[in-house]
Amino acid sequence: MNQDQLSLTFAALGDPTRRAILTRLTKGEASVAELSKPFLGGMSAPAITKHLKVLEKAGLISRGREAQWRPCKLNGQGFKEIADWVETYRKFWEESFDRLDEYLKTLSKAKETKTKVAKTKKKGTKYGRQK
Amino acid sequence: MNQDQLSLTFAALGDPTRRAILTRLTKGEASVAELSKPFLGGMSAPAITKHLKVLEKAGLISRGREAQWRPCKLNGQGFKEIADWVETYRKFWEESFDRLDEYLKTLSKAKETKTKVAKTKKKGTKYGRQK
DNA sequence: CACATGATTAACTAATAGGTTAATTAACCG
């Protein structure tokens, strides 16, 4: 299934070939042929076409018409969706930096005082049997 | 194929079940059994175990030991990787908002002046034959 | 029109993903 937009977008980004295509597009519009060249020996056009379909459904690119060419360009909206989603987890990565910070302070403190820390055994946690 | 960390992380986020697990974990640590309950009729424990392996390799969670329970918790680092990657595309979504903004201004201007915009046909683009 | 170029579609293949149930491992409890 995986029909929801966020899943489509994340899944699209999970492929390195597709991310390479996006990186290329930061430098400007490109045709299918242009996009296929950079891939060692050149990836086949049908393969690129498929990737572009995935990227388009993911809202990460949009496509134009220019005679027989169908140039692709980045579509900001898709990226914003991802940015907004991950933003809701910000405090978790900031927290871990806080903890790292605290740990580093602990280290230097330990160096000063040579303190031996007692290892306290936790018991009876929330995971204990409930009946 | 798909071995790089960023691919693992994005691919992990591409599954709605796994994102639901992450959402649950924002409220605190949880065991496999606790994580399986919310899924309509309860998803099987082996399925959850597999998802957790994916999330762990993606750097999005870490796991502890508490007797026979293996509680999971969020790992901020994985989220930061994603945030950093998407940040490099920020200007593309901001640009599109600028364009929207400009468009809205154009609209209200048109309302004021009733201007008819000439449609200019582009010709001879970069996609032309290079022979 | 005939033909060349660019892209897509069709058909196929091999590998991977997401799920299941059954069996196994690990740890606690009486």
Add this chain to the structure above:
DNA sequence: CGGTTAATTAACCTATTAGTTAATCATGTG
């Protein structure tokens, strides 16, 4: 120890994915 609970591993199934080559569609040009 024997039993129970939590989780993982194994084996299996089906659907999807990423790629291929060959054929088709679309467009511009002599």
